[in-house]
Amino acid sequence: MKAVITATAKYLPESVLSNHDLEQILDTSDEWIRTRTGIRERRILKDPEKATSFMCSEVALQLIEKRGISADEIDLIIVATMTPDMMFPSTACLVQKNIGASNAWAFDLSGACSGFIYALNTGAQFVAAGTHKKVLVIGGEKMSAVMDYTDRTTCVLFGDGAAGVLIEPGTDENYGLLDSRLYSDGRGGANLCMPGGGSLNPTTHETVDQKLHYLQQDGRQVFKSAVVAMADVATELMTRNNLTAEDVDYLIPHQANQRIIQATAERMGIDLEQVSINIDRYGNTSAATIPICIAELHEEGKLQSGNNLILVSFGAGYTWGGIYIKW
Ligand code: ACO
Numbered sequence: 001m002k003a004v005i006t007a008t009a010k011y012l013p014e015s016v017l018s019n020h021d022l023e024q025i026l027d028t029s030d031e032w033i034r035t036r037t038g039i040r041e042r043r044i045l046k047d048p049e050k051a052t053s054f055m056c057s058e059v060a061l062q063l064i065e066k067r068g069i070s071a072d073e074i075d076l077i078i079v080a081t082m083t084p085d086m087m088f089p090s091t092a093c094l095v096q097k098n099i100g101a102s103n104a105w106a107f108d109l110s111g112a113c114s115g116f117i118y119a120l121n122t123g124a125q126f127v128a129a130g131t132h133k134k135v136l137v138i139g140g141e142k143m144s145a146v147m148d149y150t151d152r153t154t155c156v157l158f159g160d161g162a163a164g165v166l167i168e169p170g171t172d173e174n175y176g177l178l179d180s181r182l183y184s185d186g187r188g189g190a191n192l193c194m195p196g197g198g199s200l201n202p203t204t205h206e207t208v209d210q211k212l213h214y215l216q217q218d219g220r221q222v223f224k225s226a227v228v229a230m231a232d233v234a235t236e237l238m239t240r241n242n243l244t245a246e247d248v249d250y251l252i253p254h255q256a257n258q259r260i261i262q263a264t265a266e267r268m269g270i271d272l273e274q275v276s277i278n279i280d281r282y283g284n285t286s287a288a289t290i291p292i293c294i295a296e297l298h299e300e301g302k303l304q305s306g307n308n309l310i311l312v313s314f315g316a317g318y319t320w321g322g323i324y325i326k327w
Contacts, residue, residue: 038258042159080115113315
């Protein structure tokens, strides 16, 4: 039994942080950010009393409403996030409480920017096994909570947001999540991490003074690895499924940098017209970027039955992977 996506939804906070706003607080420029990353603005969840679970719950409620079902029909909730509300309980359990999904079990999945790809593949296994009929898979991040807004090399890149899908068993084996390839390489871990707040560097005055509670990265190393890994896994999926570049209706890549997206598409021989890009409006929302793209394509009526979609991501870990969906 193949898992099919039966509803999509997204939640973006209203508050916009533009490149011009960042010019006021940092030694940076709209021109630098746009030409190096493709980003013009990003959304920020400003209310200090709201966090990732709030955005993910908004997504979950929309998914249930759009599908016309009740919350107690949900079997499982998976939330992919690297910015959970807190270390525990999981953000997925908070979502379960918020939406009243009394029959669902729920867990978080830590795959950084590849979190949604990992989570969608994981949820699809439960559907394919025949044990779960309605699974919510959500990627959500409050990246602004782990940004050092004095560090121009990281804070200009990221934004807040959440999005997700409802997956259910399909009736036709030729449609739905047809194939996936997932990878990890822990040797890249130090190039993109948040060292504080865990059991290695528990939060203390010292770790905060050392700024260990902020995201840190070697941007150049991540850039190089991302381009190669994303193009390779996408090409592998195309080869395994006998797809040419023309057969791919939409390439839906993780939105980390417009130049990474363009280089990936070029290496695959895919025209930019076939590539879903919204990094200009939202920046990098980590695990939320791919489901936001899917939700937007769906809302705009661009996804037609039989379309071939290639989802591809790269993130901290390193983690990367791709999924082939026949819509
Ligand atoms: N404004 C102005 N200047 C800047 C800024 C900024 N915001 N940031 C860096 N610079 C400066 C640097 O200090 C450097 O100056 P120097 O030459 O005097 O030292 C110069 O610009 C060039 O810096 P580079 O790092 O070489 O710039 P690059 O072209 O590589 O772009 C960037 C940097 C945008 C971070 C790029 O490397 C990148 O996108 N990497 C991938 C990062 C990423 O996507 N991480 C997350 C992916 S995975 C996940 O989402 C978890």
